[in-house]
């Protein structure tokens with residue numbers, strides 16, 4: 370942890386006990402703690418979500434549940450967050466974190482490939498109208514697939530709703546010359562280009578941590 374991050378974290382509101390537990394367990398029980406949203410960005414997305422005042426949130430990429438809990442903290446009593454995760458080995462850890470946060474009643478974990486799950490959610494929301502559209506979608510899964518996630522979620526966000534995508538600065542690789550040609554960098558770069566050229570939205574990239582693309586569906 371560098372000094373500036375320590376200063377920023379030390380001068381932002383502290384994380385809850387449940388989030389501290391999730392963060393610690395992520396370090397102990399997984400090899401990918403780098404993927405965690407973490408206290409500063411977690412606080413930021415929670416406060417941003419509170420300002421949006423959503424009733425329905427969708428998250429793509431649960432990992433150990435840190436950002437899901439942050440976002441669920443912004444929900445009203447009857448609100449719901451659906452969170453999609455492909456790795457079923459994380460399930461026990463995720464569910465224990467949700468339970469400890471006291472928000473387990475508002476969070477629905479859906480295990481499986483998000484692209485398949487999204488196809489089902491699209492059917493329920495658009496064709497059968499058995500579910501309401503989302504007020505906020507948080508994209509934080511496979512960087513190669515960001516353009517596909519954007520296409521799949523766009524119609525199931527209500528007009529005036531928001532999409533928030535993490536890691537869009539991708540360590541500066543999208544503007545390196547020449548740009549690295551790995552599939553993750555290409556995915557992020559294509560996603561940012563798609564959003565910037567999309568007349569159906571208003572968007573801004575916020576340089577918090579690895580970058581958040583904050584997108585409003587007009």
Ligand SMILES: C[S@@+](CC[C@H](N)C(=O)[O-])C[C@H]1O[C@@H](n2cnc3c(N)ncnc32)[C@H](O)[C@@H]1O
Pocket residue numbers: 404405406407429430431432433434435436437453454455456481482483484509510511514
């Ligand atoms: C960066 S982590 C998410 C971090 C999490 N949002 C947090 O703040 O702690 C990305 C997660 O997306 C999951 N993932 C990757 N591809 C996926 C897919 N096609 N469907 C669902 N989940 C996927 C990974 O297994 C991983 O747990």
